[in-house]
Amino acid sequence: MNTVPAAGGFDHVPVIDVRALVTPSSSAAERRAVAARIGAACRESGFFYVVGHGVDAGLQARLEELSRRFFALPLDDKMAIRMALGGPAWRGFFPVGGELTSGRPDRKEGLYFGTELGPEHPLVRAGTPLHGPNLFPQEPRGLREAVLDYMAALTRLGHALMSGIALSLELEEDYFAARYTGDPLVLFRIFNYPPGPSTAEDGQPVWGVGEHTDYGVLTILKQDDAGGLQVKSRAGGEVRWVEAPPVPGSFVCNIGDMLDRMTRGVYRSTPHRVLNRSGRDRLSLPFFFDPGWTTEIHPIDAPALHGVSTLDDRAERWDGQSVHAFRGTYGDYLLGKVGKVFPDLRSKVLS
Numbered sequence: 001m002n003t004v005p006a007a008g009g010f011d012h013v014p015v016i017d018v019r020a021l022v023t024p025s026s027s028a029a030e031r032r033a034v035a036a037r038i039g040a041a042c043r044e045s046g047f048f049y050v051v052g053h054g055v056d057a058g059l060q061a062r063l064e065e066l067s068r069r070f071f072a073l074p075l076d077d078k079m080a081i082r083m084a085l086g087g088p089a090w091r092g093f094f095p096v097g098g099e100l101t102s103g104r105p106d107r108k109e110g111l112y113f114g115t116e117l118g119p120e121h122p123l124v125r126a127g128t129p130l131h132g133p134n135l136f137p138q139e140p141r142g143l144r145e146a147v148l149d150y151m152a153a154l155t156r157l158g159h160a161l162m163s164g165i166a167l168s169l170e171l172e173e174d175y176f177a178a179r180y181t182g183d184p185l186v187l188f189r190i191f192n193y194p195p196g197p198s199t200a201e202d203g204q205p206v207w208g209v210g211e212h213t214d215y216g217v218l219t220i221l222k223q224d225d226a227g228g229l230q231v232k233s234r235a236g237g238e239v240r241w242v243e244a245p246p247v248p249g250s251f252v253c254n255i256g257d258m259l260d261r262m263t264r265g266v267y268r269s270t271p272h273r274v275l276n277r278s279g280r281d282r283l284s285l286p287f288f289f290d291p292g293w294t295t296e297i298h299p300i301d302a303p304a305l306h307g308v309s310t311l312d313d314r315a316e317r318w319d320g321q322s323v324h325a326f327r328g329t330y331g332d333y334l335l336g337k338v339g340k341v342f343p344d345l346r347s348k349v350l351s
């Protein structure tokens with residue numbers, strides 16, 4: 001039996017043109033060629049940029065401008081939609097220091113959104129955490145429409161990229177849609193990372209976001225031109241933090257814990273972190289395209305993965321846990337994580 005090769009290092013995040021995956025008239029060979037590049041990136045670093053994705057540049061510019069105007073509002077105005085008011089739907093604003101990674105406050109403020117669901121939706125009626133209506137601010141006008149349009153566009157892109165990931169594993173293109181992401185759990189955040197000293201009084205670095213992995217299958221991130229996203233590369237025992245600098249017109253994609261679990265560690269959920277050294281605000285918009293809440297996560301029986309045995313990486317992981325030990329639904333996994341990042345809100349979500 002083969003084993004997963006010891007993780008080699010990498011020195012950059014590749015840029016992949018995914019036009020063939022978002023163009024219905026593309027040929028099977030064109031789609032497979034893109035998929036092969038995605039597969040190589042997923043095995044090597046778990047990170048890749050996408051260009052040629054077809055998401056409207058005007059919509060992106062509008063959303064970025066409105067987001068900056070929101071964060072420039074007085075704190076009291078922003079707190080009018082604070083997360084405590086979103087209840088179990090887990091939506092709204094949190095101020096700088098309000099979110100923790102590995103127990104330490106991140107230097108970022110943000111807005112949480114998700115698929116807009118009304119009170120009649122069965123999962124909302126059942127009181128399912130992280131499902132419900134969004135909290136939109138009064139000001140700036142138009143943010144609501146921009147967020148909803150952007151989530152719809154990125155959901156389409158998420159489906160297209162998952163079909164490429166399926167092809168890269170020699171699976172049918174709709175493998176993930178048929179089992180996990182047909183009705184995806186979509187979480188969308190808009191973050192502002194204010195500038196500030198890079199060390200705290202206790203000498204510890206002040207991260208915009210501390211080292212972590214993402215929880216689901218695929219994250220699609222829009223970042224502005226400030227830079228500061230770093231990806232962990234490990235060659236032998238040596239750790240190196242590789243920058244993922246801004247690439248105009250691109251999104252940064254990365255694999256989450258659930259795809260790592262499904263592929264027995266072959267597609268890597270790679271740790272990353274943010275350090276804003278630009279001296280100005282950094283805006284970033286991560287979009288999480290994840291398995292449906294009630295879907296059970298299983299290792300994939302793919303020809304491309306036959307003979308691979310599961311890598312136990314718990315000693316290396318930021319949270320000291322192995323995703324490969326996990327049994328259950330994506331909802332179970334996510335609930336175990338979210339309580340740790342917002343301890344104050346945990347009782348509201350878990351009750």
Ligand SMILES: O=C(O)CCC(=O)C(=O)O
Pocket residue numbers: 189191209214221223229272273274284285286
């Ligand atoms: O803001 C970024 O560049 C990364 C954010 C991130 O890693 C996350 O929200 O999971």
Ligand SMILES: [Fe+2]
Pocket residue numbers: 212213214219272
């Ligand atoms: Fe992340």
